[in-house]
Amino acid sequence: MFKNMYNWIDERLDITPMWRDIADHEVPEHVNPAHHFSAFVYCFGGLTFFITVIQILSGMFLTMYYVPDIINAYYSVDYLQHQVAFGAIVRGMHHWGASLVIVMMFLHTLRVFFTGSYKAPREMNWVVGMLIFFVMLGLGFTGYLLPWDNKAYYATKVGLEIAGSVPYLGEYIKELMNGGTIVGAQTLTRFFAIHVFFLPGALLALLAGHFFMIRKQGISGPL
């Protein structure tokens, strides 16, 4: 039955070449950890993506309980962590995953740097990769505020002070991110919107570009 359904769709949209291209392309030996153990350094990119998927999923589930409001944010986080079954696990996944994704991405960046894989013709992919790095740091920074405990509040205050010290534009950047003159209710909703909609949207677009370019240009050759 699946075969018939697949054929019916394929006949109309001709989808076979799309996945065949992904499934059948040959992967060279020098990135395969089964051939050379040292090739495990080529796994970090894939692992970054895997953790990112976990982050997106756990984040979606967390918003079922979380409210971005300075009175209730803390109590909703406390509730989901202690009163909801597996709440500690799901929040733990999101919390530790945030650190792990940075670690993996960092190792991936170092691999690309030290193997010189960013050189022509792959310059654009490096730039996109660095933009992904910045978006991830932004996700980390905005996500830190959301539980609205002392740690969240003061770390955000310090971060915004740093942003405010940029010459000329600093004060405007700070006020824009604050959503006013203090770190408060409007900062929290702003950070929530950035953390949940704007940055993930940018991230997905950049990831699509990253993968498209990898597929188009192939993996860089052995040294």
Added chain:
Amino acid sequence: MAHKHDPNEKVVYVGDSRIRRHNNVNVPHDYSAYPGKSEAFIPNFLLKEWMVGVVVLVGFLVLVIAEPAPLGYPADPLNSSFIPMPDWYFLFLYQLLKYPYTSGDYLVLGVLGLSGLPFISLLLAPFLDTGKERRFYRRPIASSLMILSLVACTYLTWVSWHHYQEELRINEVTPEHIKRELEAEEAVKKGLPRPVPGKEKIPAMVASDDPTFTETMKEAQCISCHGAELQGGNAPALRGVGDRLNEEEIANVITNGREAMPAFKDQLSKEQIDQVAAWLAKQKAEGAE
């Protein structure tokens, strides 16, 4: 199948649009230039990649189960004893901006020069390092700059963390998320419900017209930290303290101080301390009804 097509037919009509039918399977990239065996992405290569993924996932889940995500006390803009710390991957930046040439009058240099420039040059690395050579030991400038930054970041992170630990030790502060867990554990052990900070029900005051409270404790400035109604502030609430400590323990805390609380043995006489302790020991939830 409903429609029979000639397999050699190049174009299939779907409605009034035309979709080209490829009869040639997509030709994969030629990797013959690379030495060694290559293999198909699915299933051969992906399987190896996913084996690594499984190992990482298991390790990750073990970490998640072993170490719950931290949560401190609700944000309090008036809290002056809190030592703020960013997440660990911002520590190097946090530390960098503490140095004399990166703060104060030089803050612009610190923010733009020492933090902004490296990030921008990292972003533009392929346009700065344009040589054909890929091996890192044949690109001494790029590689040494990278290694230098790595060492600097590691050092700054370490210094920052070390400094934080020192500060905790000197001020005898326990990080809030740990303190909170301990409090919760203690309450659960006593059979009480898990406390939620800021939502505790503070019992009413017992014998609030006692001169011990209206005179002695006022003079000793207890209320400046514990709140005018002893509802708590920078220091814990004292209403209901009798449920937590007995008279002797309270007298000991007043005499010798504890954590952020100073010792009062020089300001109050022994009798006064005993009076206050006796009055505080009466502050129990059941007496407040």
Added chain:
Amino acid sequence: MDHKQQQDTAHKPAKRKEMTRRQFLSYTLGGAGAFMAGGAILPMIRFAVDPILQKKEQGAFVKVIEESKVTNEPTEVKFKIHQVDGWYESDPQLAAWISKGDDGKIFALSPVCKHLGCTVHWGGEDPNKYNCPCHGAQYTKDGKNLKVAPKPLDEFEVKTDNGWVYLGPLEPNSRVK
């Protein structure tokens, strides 16, 4: 016949009982994929469905009116209950129409119309009936649905103690057959 089937038949010339290497790899790949997906997603699913698996708390009884004040004519009483909704605790006000039935027993009806959830009231333009302002649903004093509504009005559990009437959780109407 399309090229995929052609290819499949080309790859499998004869039916053999043992697994091919490709099949084995595919199954292992599927297993590893299922493990990764399951390990990550199952905790989240359990997390999401938690509200339907949590124990429902029995509502407490609330003192509302003196027994002697309840007459054969329905009167409206307002009372507050303590509601814990996740992290949010509140004391919402509820209303009930309370009266003595022909059998002399006290009963209390919820004013929420069983048609589309508007609030009904006793009397008004059509006396001696509960009228709904939205779509003209009507109920008898016992809560029996006369028109529009598909079901009789819900009833609060009633307890009397020491001359006072206490109201408990809502339940389906027990007075109407």
